[in-house]
Amino acid sequence: MHNIKDLRKNLETYKKKFKDRNIDFNSNNFNKIDKINRELIAKKEKLENEKKSLSKKKDKLNFDKSKDISNEIEKILESQKKTQKELNSIIEVLPNIPHQDVPVGKSEKENKLIKKVGTIKSFNFTTKSHVELGVKNNNIDFETATKLSGSRFVVLRDKFALLERALINFMLDIHVNQFKYTEISPPLIVNEDVMYGTGQLPKFREDQFEIKFENSTQKKFLIPTAEVVLTNLVRKSNIDIKDLPQRFVASTPCFRKEAGSYGKDTKGMIRQHQFYKVELVSIVDPKNCILELDRMLSCAEEILIKLEIPYQVVLLSSGDMGFSAEKTFDIEAWIPSEKKYREISSCSSCGTFQGRRMGAKYKSQNGNEFVGTLNGSGLAVGRLMISLLENNQNEDGSISIPNNLKKYMNNLDKI
RNA sequence: GGAGAGGUGGCCGAGUGGUUGAAGGCGCACGCUUGGAAAGCGUGUAAACGGGAAACUGUUUCGAGGGUUCGAAUCCCUCUCUCUCCGCCA
Numbered sequence: 303m304h305n306i307k308d309l310r311k312n313l314e315t316y317k318k319k320f321k322d323r324n325i326d327f328n329s330n331n332f333n334k335i336d337k338i339n340r341e342l343i344a345k346k347e348k349l350e351n352e353k354k355s356l357s358k359k360k361d362k363l364n365f366d367k368s369k370d371i372s373n374e375i376e377k378i379l380e381s382q383k384k385t386q387k388e389l390n391s392i393i394e395v396l397p398n399i400p401h402q403d404v405p406v407g408k409s410e411k412e413n414k415l416i417k418k419v420g421t422i423k424s425f426n427f428t429t430k431s432h433v434e435l436g437v438k439n440n441n442i443d444f445e446t447a448t449k450l451s452g453s454r455f456v457v458l459r460d461k462f463a464l465l466e467r468a469l470i471n472f473m474l475d476i477h478v479n480q481f482k483y484t485e486i487s488p489p490l491i492v493n494e495d496v497m498y499g500t501g502q503l504p505k506f507r508e509d510q511f512e513i514k515f516e517n518s519t520q521k522k523f524l525i526p527t528a529e530v531v532l533t534n535l536v537r538k539s540n541i542d543i544k545d546l547p548q549r550f551v552a553s554t555p556c557f558r559k560e561a562g563s564y565g566k567d568t569k570g571m572i573r574q575h576q577f578y579k580v581e582l583v584s585i586v587d588p589k590n591c592i593l594e595l596d597r598m599l600s601c602a603e604e605i606l607i608k609l610e611i612p613y614q615v616v617l618l619s620s621g622d623m624g625f626s627a628e629k630t631f632d633i634e635a636w637i638p639s640e641k642k643y644r645e646i647s648s649c650s651s652c653g654t655f656q657g658r659r660m661g662a663k664y665k666s667q668n669g670n671e672f673v674g675t676l677n678g679s680g681l682a683v684g685r686l687m688i689s690l691l692e693n694n695q696n697e698d699g700s701i702s703i704p705n706n707l708k709k710y711m712n713n714l715d716k717i
Numbered sequence: 718g719g720a721g722a723g724g725u726g727g728c729c730g731a732g733u734g735g736u737u738g739a740a741g742g743c744g745c746a747c748g749c750u751u752g753g754a755a756a757g758c759g760u761g762u763a764a765a766c767g768g769g770a771a772a773c774u775g776u777u778u779c780g781a782g783g784g785u786u787c788g789a790a791u792c793c794c795u796c797u798c799u800c801u802c803c804g805c806c807a
Contacts, residue, residue, distance in 0.1 A: 306766095343767055347776045354776090357788045358736065365787035372787080519796065540727070665727090670764080 303659040304396060310336060319399045322406045322620040327396065335389050342382035349375050394498075395505045398655040400620040401592065401629040407619030413632075414619070419603070420612030422636055427697040431639035432688045433570045436462060438699055442571065453568075454560060454575045461717035462687075466578065468710035469683055469690070470553045473580040473605055477680055481601045483551035483582060488531035490554060494521045496534045499660035501626035501652075502526060511557045524557035528581035529677040536585050536673060537660035546664060546673070547594060548585040551680065553578060571684050572644065578683035582649075587664065588674035591651040592629065595676055599631050602647045602680040608706045611689050612636040614643050628653040633681070635689040646685045649678030 309316055313329045320327040353371045356364045400406070405414050436442025441462035447455040458466055477483040491513055497503040502510060502523075511524040525531055532550040541548075556579050567573035582601060586594045599615065606613045618630040627650035634643035657663070657672035664673050694702045700716045708714065 340767065343776085347767065350776060353787085362787085368787040542727095 303394060303655060304399075305658065306336075306393065309393070316396075316399065320396065322400055323397050323623065324408060324621050325397060328392075332389075332392055335385055335392070339382065339385040339389055342378055342385060346375055346378045346382060349378070391504075394659075397623075397625045398628045398652060400623065401651070401653075403592070403617070404623070404629050405617065405619045408621040410619070410622045412619035413622055414617040416615040416617055416631070418612070418614045419607070420610065420636075422612050423638075423693060425638070425695075429638045429692065430695060430699065431570065432691045435691050435695055435699060435701065451575075454573065456571055456574060461711075461714070464711060465690075465717065466683060466687060468707060469686055470578060470580060472707055472710045473680060473683075474551060474553055476604060476608070477551040477580070477582060477601060480604070481549070483549040483601075486528075486532060486535070486550050486552040488525075488528060488535075488552055488554065490525050490531075490557075491522050492525055492530060492534070494523070496530060496537065497523050499534050499537050500530045500656050501659065502530060505625060508561045509559050511559060525554065526558045527556050527579060527677075527679075528552045528554040529583060532581060532583035533585075533656055533675050533677060534660060535583075536662040539662055540670060541585070541662075541664040541673065543587060543664050543666050546585060546587050547590065550583045550585075551580065553580045553683070571688055574684060577685075580680050580683065582676075582678045582680040584676040585662070586674045586676065587666075588654050588657075588671065591653055591674040591676065594674075595629060595631070595649060595651040598676055598678045598680075599633070599649045602633055602649055602678055605681050605686070606633065606635060606646075609686075609690060609704045611686075611693055613646070624648070624650060626650070626652045626655050628655065631678075635685065636693060637689055638692045638695075644685060644689070645682075646689065647679040647681045649676070651676045 304316070309332075313333065317327045317329045349371050353368055353375070356368045356371070405412055407413070433442060433444075439460065441459045443457040443459060444455075447457045450457070474485060478485050494503060497510065510526060513522040513524060515522060531554075532552055535550060536548065555576055557576055560573055560575060563573060571577075582598055584594050584598060603613070603615070613633055613635045616632045616634060618627075618632060623630045630648055630650040632645050633647035633649070635646040636642075637644045652675045654672040654674055656675045662673045662675075663670040690704070691701050694704065696702060696716070702716045703711050703714055711717070
């Protein structure tokens, strides 16, 4: 969410920045409605002032007049509410403004490669995809999952289920012990305003799983990422600046409808309706956002380094970034079966965009300011598993366990 | 699910129709005092939105929304959340 005063003042700059994000912002329309809205407010307040002074006199002779004013106010208020609503619906779907570091571009084609890390293994046999590696003992079982839940779900069995759990614990331990994130076990179902706070609503409602509670008028949602709950931990609060930064990590299932991605990544575990993800969130003094983003990125990278999985880091262009982000790094892990890098983490600074939506502030000398927020996967468990399985496969179809992971895998060398 | 109690400022807490944005306290900030600190004393201390270059100023806000009234923190309705007791239950 943007500061409306700032938006009003720098309308054309904003318009240009939105264009970099492929958003056509109708600034004339905004201007028009904003103006009407403010006029109505001014008119209303003038009448309210009149009414107030009449009421203070407690003079019976003025009661009728006061009543008239009340009626007039009510009329104005009604149309003011309408324009306010209209104005809000324009503003709340406007994405964040790209940071100056972000390359301008229409799509992922303009993303900037930052670095490649690790060496891609050359196999002296024909490699298998994770699906082929998993179907062997039914350890990756899509058939049963389809019976239970439909497409884009999976059942993991035996050592593969263990591997998933091992990866989660491995990552959590690193982020908690080495990088001092606070571990959180959050709810997976949240209220509508929480989804609004991080920017999933109102624009991306069709991507969310909505839940209906009996006898409740309130809408609830399954979280599409732990970013939603972790970031909103500070919603509507006023934090002392000395208590910043705050860093949270959680492993949670994530639920996504994947609407609009029919036919995309249909084979395998790349794109599921439900998957585990270890998520990192930082709440910071806004001026430290970009610095914190670098730190967060290196926390996520550490996982791949320790597991010896080759990866590359990409700085997203303005056209490829998510709604709330001002700057985003993607980490992409090497997937041998596809002979390409695939996104395994996305680390974003959101500036004060979410802080403003959530009403999360901190106390500083200049008064109360909105906090900066960052989120990043550290990492997506399903995709990490895919890349680990494929990169560490042996000719016989077994998978070697990386040294650093062994203690989480009951000291197995291979599975 | 049944019965009850309650949501007031950063926090605690008074307040049942009329200068109440809201007593009192805690906390915080500044000043005085002190060799220094503590205590003490004094002063100040909400946010959002509108207008203004600024000083400043207007309006709103006592869980949320609606209603009654010339006037609502205070009365009525709906919703929501928290707490206590009972029931059920992982």
